[in-house]
Amino acid sequence: PVFISPLFNDYTPMEQGPLKEDILSLAKAAGVPADNVYVYDRSRQTNTISANVSGIFGTTRISLGDTLIRDATPAEVRAVMAHEIGHYVLNHVYELLLEFGLVIAIGFAFVNGTFAAVARRGGERWGISDIGDVGGMPLLFALFSVYMLVMTPVTNTIIRSNEAEADAYGLALAREPDGFAAVSMKLGAYRKLDPGPVERFVFHDHPTGRDRVTMAMNFKAAELAAGATDIDPSMAPLVPEVERYVAKREADRTAKAGE
Incomplete structure (x- = not known):
């Protein structure tokens, strides 16, 4: 992240503020040896959102794409960063x-x-x-x-398994199930939220949007049932939104087939 990544993008320290402090707090809680957060101009190449925590031998760096800050809420950013921290901590x-x-x-x-x-x-x-x-x-x-x-x-299953582990770690670390569910829905702009089982097995290297929303809502339900006070129970679950998306997709397919 220190020598190679800057060849392709410009990295600048993230502006001071509550969000940066939150990200550093998450990193500290997870034992990530980083004392700053950087933003890189991902929008030069794509509008997709992304971030990463990477580096070895004292070069560990927390980086966010400018698209993530632009398109996500603070809760969603915290959820994404906790997921990326999970990848780092879980090696x-x-x-x-x-x-x-x-x-x-x-x-x-x-x-x-x-x-x-x-x-x-x-x-x-x-x-x-x-x-x-x-x-x-x-x-x-x-x-x-x-x-x-x-x-x-096989390779997609390997990656998908790691992604699911990072999802679970990120939920436990950031405790932002609503943010995680919401940002998972936003990924539907360029990833199919609910592919069929065969398509998922063969072509998808990440958990589906539906799987991620369900995981987030199950986490939220379990935490609220256990008496958690740091999770907002007033937020509407997004599972019905996934159901509506799937229903609309099927209706569109039926309409096209009838043309």
């Missing part, structure tokens, strides 16, 4: 490096075996002798691409 970066390293290693073994088999069948016609032949690079890349395509559900 998800290192987990993913290990898991994806294993996936790639298996991929290399797959390519090595299948390349030899394919080369035996058509290598003479294509002018390929073995896997060390430079002329076989297109075949090598094609085989590895096929492998990674087949492994897409």
Whole structure:
């Protein structure tokens, strides 16, 4: 975050204020070694909202995209930052490096075996002798691409599992179920909130908006039942809003099918 990220975006310290203090308080409570919060010009590349907590060897930095501050309420920002802190505290970066390293290693073994088999069948016609032949690079890349395509559900499941863990951690840390639910709904501007089970399994690397809203409302209900006093019970649950979204989507599909 200190040497590479600034090559692509400009980072400036976040203005002093209650929101910055809240973010630093969350970081301190979670044991994140950061004493400042930075804002970067994410709007240069996209209008999507994002943030991150990253860094090693004393370079840990808390960063928010300017789109997050622009499009989210303070409660939503706190919920997002608690989620990102969860990724950091739960060592998800290192987990993913290990898991994806294993996936790639298996991929290399797959390519090595299948390349030899394919080369035996058509290598003479294509002018390929073995896997060390430079002329076989297109075949090598094609085989590895096929492998990674087949492994897409596996890699997405790995990422989705980490995201769900960070969601749960963030809810417990920030205690902003309404903010988390609301920002999850906002992500529906560029992510399908309620995909079908097959689409979700194959193509989605994050929990669905519906799953996240449900998790937030279940957390809220459990905390209120336990007598929590730091959660606002007057906020209307957003689950009905998800139901309305799904109903509208199905109605639109039916209308298009009838045209």
